Amino acid sequence: MPDLLIEIGCEEIPARMIEAAREEFGKRVTDLLQRERLTVQRAEAAIASFSTPRRLAVLARHVSSQQPNVEEQLIGPATKVAFKDGNPTPAAEAFARKAGIDIAKLEKITNPKGEYIAATVVRKGRSAAEILAEALPKELNALYWAKNMYWRAGKPERFVRPVRWIVALLDDESLPLEYAGVKAGNRSRGHRVLTSAPVTISGANEYVEELKASKVVADPAERLAQIRKALDAETRKVSGARWREDAELLNTVVNLTEFPGVILGSFDRAFLSLPEEVLVTVMRDHQKYFAVDDASGKLAPHFLAILNTDGDRDGMIRHGNERVLRARFNDAQFFWQADQKIPLMERVEMLRSVTFQKDLGSYWSKTERIRAAVSSLIEALVKREVSISKETADKAALLAKTDLTTELVKEFTELQGIVGGLYAKAQSHPEGVADAIYDHYRPESTEDPVPRSLEGAIVSLADKADSIAGMFALGLQPSGSKDPFALRRQANGIVRILAEHNLSLSLEQIFSVALEQYRVATELQGKLRDLKETYTAIAQFLRERLEFYLRDVRRFAYDVVNAVLSADANYVVDAIHRAEAVSAVRLTDDFIAISTAFKRIKNILRQAREGGKKWPDEFKTDHLLEPAEQALGARVTETRDRVLSLRKGRHYQETLNHIAQLRPVVDTFFDKVMVMAEDDKLRSNRLALLATMQRSFSEIADFSEIVTEKSAGS
Amino acid sequence: MSPPTFQELILKLQAFWADYGCVLQQPYDIEVGAGTMAPETFLRVLGPKPYRTAYLQPSRRPADGRYGENPNRLYKHLQLQVILKPPPNDVQELYLRSLQAIGIDLRKHDIKFEEDNWESPTLGAWGIGWQVMLDGLEITQFTYFQQCGGIDLDPISAELTYGLERLAAFLQDVDSIYDIVWTRGADGKTVTYGDVRLAEELQFSVYNFEFADVQKAWQHLQLYESECKALIDGYAAVKKKTAEEGAAVEEVRRYPALGAFDLCLKCSHLFNILDARGAISVTERVGVIARIRALAVGVAKAYLDQQQISFREAAA
Incomplete structure (x- = not known):
């Protein structure tokens, strides 16, 4: 079970794109191995991905060196074509030849279309090396980049930055693949400045260690830990000080370095008279420095710069960074003073x-x-x-x-x-x-x-x-x-x-x-x-x-939101209150039942409308015939007034409870009364009753949007 | 080893790129806002012909003038511009060697290539690249041109732009550009950047912000623009003539597209002056940029067309 390593080496990839690309590359290799049946079980756990500004890499442990063979049934011509009087016809011979088996070994199968001849053949698995050499360049080419570029004559491909080397190994065997004019091998590159010779990767699983020997920490999580530790250590030089935690900046500097280091620098206390907002913006956004607070939590005249090198023995790097910051702060001070000459008015x-x-x-x-x-x-x-x-x-x-x-x-x-x-x-x-x-x-x-x-x-x-x-x-x-x-x-x-x-x-x-x-x-x-x-x-x-x-x-649950916004999407605060009210009652039995009833009402009215039926705006009490509809009519009239006053006072939950109490009369109504009666007068009055309910009781939320089946909830 | 003077810095960079095989060009003698606008970049990156050049280019940005009072800002600064068409595979390493050539020991510094893509709507040009950071200081803009004058490029050119004042201030460890040692005289006395350029910064700031005659600048702009446009239109007419009447290809080849480009550069600089004077209203601004862009695109098209004709001729 060999280990697979693929590393693509580029000129510096933009920091903001690296994380997503590393994940995508890892997923692509995982999917490829599964698709090609080159993984053993629990493949996910055995795949690791790496990235630095100059490389993306995936290491997959214990890959199958060979695809398994598979048995496959090939279906040939219909039996009546393949055999005449029990003897094979030329059609059968041709099929057997194509399948590579003896005529005697042909089988007969029956499917819904009839009887056919068939051949069971073994499709031989290909070697991992062969498959990967063919497929990996395609995966590299398919990587998503927010912005990419051409660099080669004839513009054959686009990538985030020019590709300069590729390492592709199955254990210590190089895979014969090529992408963007670069042939893969076992030679990677170390840190740009700290090492000069190329790094030969002796085996896929040696990748991380051998790069580290060449001053490249391939694992971003390890670089992050290294940076945090160094930030702590440098900050301790100022007693009581703390560096300002900044997740976004940490993520940026992790992706700007291959071998990170940290230096503590200082600036003139006099600059502290500038607003802190200005100082921090200059340090953080322009120089990618971490700000430092003193023991009392106030901005201290120090900064922490993240280096992509192994130290600053002569203090030259610190000196240079301090110089740049001084110039930036001087600029800011100059602007601050110059701007005051013209007041805002x-x-x-x-x-x-x-x-x-x-x-x-x-x-x-x-x-x-x-x-x-x-x-x-x-x-x-x-x-x-x-x-x-x-x-x-x-x-x-x-x-x-x-x-x-x-x-x-x-x-x-x-x-x-x-x-x-x-x-x-x-x-x-x-x-x-x-x-x-x-x-x-x-x-x-x-x-x-x-x-x-x-x-x-x-x-x-x-x-x-x-x-x-x-x-x-x-x-x-x-x-x-x-x-x-x-x-x-x-x-x-x-x-x-x-x-x-x-x-x-x-x-x-x-x-x-x-x-x-x-x-x-x-x-x-x-x-x-x-x-x-x-x-x-x-x-x-x-x-x-x-x-x-x-x-x-x-x-809020999505159906609650739909119900609330269907009623009204204009007042934000009100929508929140209504959503709270609906959320509070939505799991009660009465509310679920009434929601179901409102769905039914909605359907009945829709079908009636589609069927060309018409009804007045208001129902007439004296046209209500059956006791069940009389009961409902009376309750609707009464509830309507109550709901109106409750709603005005924004007592939404109480309003909803009140509406939910309609449940027994509504249930009885649907049990006993046939809405779509033959009689025009009866039918249109019943439809008017339902329409009145829909109109009057959907102002807080459209109950028909509430998901009532248990399976549909989340 | 003492750090190079300003002029030694320029000489060393020029020597480095000359050794590499670049055509060492002289600064273009029309005002430009950036080395990119000089024809050695803007026009040479068009078309198929490989080219390598390095040149010093004074870049004038009237609105950036600060009357010589700001230690970091200039109306006119000097760029060293390198064009490598096509770029070699080791272009980044080559660039780092050029830093060593000016006395930077890379082992003692922190170098980063940070994403910075370049775009000039006025030139219809954009590219992908980095700002090169040395101990937190941006010292070079490194760009792979993708499009220029609205034309997709093939081959791609790499453009390296060194900001010379910054680099010199860094190497000499001075806080003000005006304190940079430009050279040391025979008597050992230093001549500073301020000695050489301060008066110019002051007077051009005064001119650009206070004196430049707005009305005349508009007139100049219109005059240059109309002549440039006429030349661009004229090129199309000559092309048509050669196609329809079989006039000599020579007519096309001798057509002064380069003259049209100079006029376009003049327009761009006048725009910058008007901008510094605050004379371009909101509504005008977009329109004027579009007008200059139309000139740049028109010239680029004509120039590229000429190149292709010459290229075909040479091949035939």
């Missing part, structure tokens, strides 16, 4: 020359739209007696985008908003204004918090809704994986802000306010689509985001 006009989107004009126009929208939304909230400062929100909206004209944001775009907030504070604007500006891009991810203040939340809503409305009006809505303006993220943000700030604004209200600003924008006339159609598209898009939020963030 004076920058509003400068927004006229900053493009928001080529067809939607400048950030100045966007600012005007946001301000108008903020004003409308606040008016709506004030009517509902929500306490909010109009003045603060308007000032924040006016200044929100002005930091786009600052040097600091031009240099560190990821600090947009944050820089505006910091400048607003430095320029003595009220704290509420500064905070609202600081927060208004939030939430930027699922972990990112929503804006802290209500004013910040409203500016954020108006800004996001404006972007979504504008892009949809241009026909630039996201499709599939394409979402260049991150509209999904912004819509998710809107839903979260409404939910977490407990805002009673409806999505319809927010977006009609946003679209209204586009309607009155004369300079955009002719560029935009019909705004009614645009709203329909936006409503659908937002419904999907709300569905995502309820299901994937709030973890």
Whole structure:
């Protein structure tokens, strides 16, 4: 049982792509071995995959060296064609020849089409070497890359970066395969700088150790452990200090190194007068350094850089990194001071020359739209007696985008908003204004918090809704994986802000306010689509985001979400309350029964409609004939009033319980009463009764969406 | 060993690439925003003909000027640009050897190739590659060109762009570009980068941000553009003539596509000046970029077409 090793060596693969590619390559080799029947049992456990910036590799232990032989039955011509008077015809002879067996060994089989002759042959398994040499290049070629390139003349293949070597071994035997013009062998390469000669891999299972001897740690998990340990060790040089945990950055540096090391560097304490946000962004996003906190949890004048080499004996690397950071910080300081010369208020006009989107004009126009929208939304909230400062929100909206004209944001775009907030504070604007500006891009991810203040939340809503409305009006809505303006993220943000700030604004209200600003924008006339159609598209898009939020963030069951949103998908907070109510009662017997009844009602009404039957909006009590329908009619009338008042008070769970109590009368009704009666008057009145129930009791949730069969639940 | 002066650095890199067999070109003498825009890159990467060249290129970016006050930023900086068409298999190792040639002991430093893809919408060009990081400092842009002037490339060219001021500041361990030792005179006195260039940075910042006559710059732009366009259209007319009336191929070969490219470069620089002056409104901006792109694409097409004709002639 030999071990299989396949390693593809490239020029440096982008760090962000390595992890997924390693997993995919491992899976591809696993699947290939299974498909070709080259695995022994528990194959999964015996397959390991490796990666560094310059290589992807898979090691499969105990692979079969030979496919097993298989018996196969070949079906030939019909017996009556193959044999005439008991003697084989030329057709039978030809078949036997083709199958490679003696005529005497031909069998007869019967299938639904009749009797045929057949031959049982043994298909000989091929050798693993032969199969793998043929199949592995195809697997390499099929690897997915977010961005790939050509490099060879004639452009025969694309790969993430040029392929420079391939190692393919079954134990110590090289497999004769070739990909991208590179012939596989047993020669790999060690660390770019720390080793010079190629590394000969003496056997598949020696791969990891032999690479390590050449200063390459092939296993990313091992590199991660090594980095963490070195970060700890270096940090201990500063008493009481801790390095800032950063999963994303760790993942990046693991995939930027083959033989990682860590150095502790320092910077001038004077830079600590710059905002921490700026310092950390420079270190983390631009230099890929870890920030260090001192014993009191404050940012310390140190950093940790991850090296791709085995040490810094002369301190030259530390010195170089400190120099770079100093230059970066000097730049930031220079920008910070230069930017202060023009206050944010004076920058509003400068927004006229900053493009928001080529067809939607400048950030100045966007600012005007946001301000108008903020004003409308606040008016709506004030009517509902929500306490909010109009003045603060308007000032924040006016200044929100002005930091786009600052040097600091031009240099560190990821600090947009944050820089505006910091400048607003430095320029003595009220704290509420500064905070609202600081927060208004939030939430930027699922972990990112929503804006802290209500004013910040409203500016954020108006800004996001404006972007979504504008892009949809241009026909630039996201499709599939394409979402260049991150509209999904912004819509998710809107839903979260409404939910977490407990805002009673409806999505319809927010977006009609946003679209209204586009309607009155004369300079955009002719560029935009019909705004009614645009709203329909936006409503659908937002419904999907709300569905995502309820299901994937709030973890409501999918049928509860469907039921709730079928009733209404416009008020986020209300939808959450209704989903909570439905979740609380959905497993009770009465509720399950009533849900089943509503499905039945839905079907009956649908079939009646399809059958051309008509019925009035309201049922007539005096047309109810049978006692069971009279009982139901009476209960429906009574329940309706009660439900109406309960629902108004948002006592959703109580409302649902009340509706569920209809169960016995509904059950009796369906037992005793034939809805589709011959008599027109009776039938249409019964249909009207059911329609009234459907209409009146589906406002919290469409019960027919609730999955009642046990097998269908999850 | 003392670190190289600025000019020694340039000479050493040039010597390295000359030894490798590159055509050592001189800087192109029209303003460009990057070495990529010089015809030795923009045009040479088109078509099938192998080529290797290295050249120094002053790159002017009016909006980046800082009146000589910022120690890390310049209106005009110097790039050393290398084009390897097609790239050799050991192109990365070759590049690392060029670093050794300027005195960098790789064993004592930390080198990383970090993803950085390059794209220029104005030139209809993009490529895949890295920024090369030396002890946390980006010293080189390394790109495999995939498309140029809107044309898919085959063969692919590798482009290496060394940022010389950064490299020199690193090697000489100075914090300000202006403190870089440009050279040492016969008397042993140093001449710094500031001595050579500070006044230029100041005055061109003043010119680009304050004095450049916006109206005239627009006029210049329109004039250059219309002549460039006329030349591009003229090429199509000449082609048609040779096809329909059997005029001599020589007519096509002597057609000044290169002249058209110079005009296109002028437009690009004027655009940059207008941009620095804040004279390009939002609505205009996209449109002007598209206009320049149309020129670059038009010239690239004509040039490539000429090359193919010459190539066929040579083969026949």
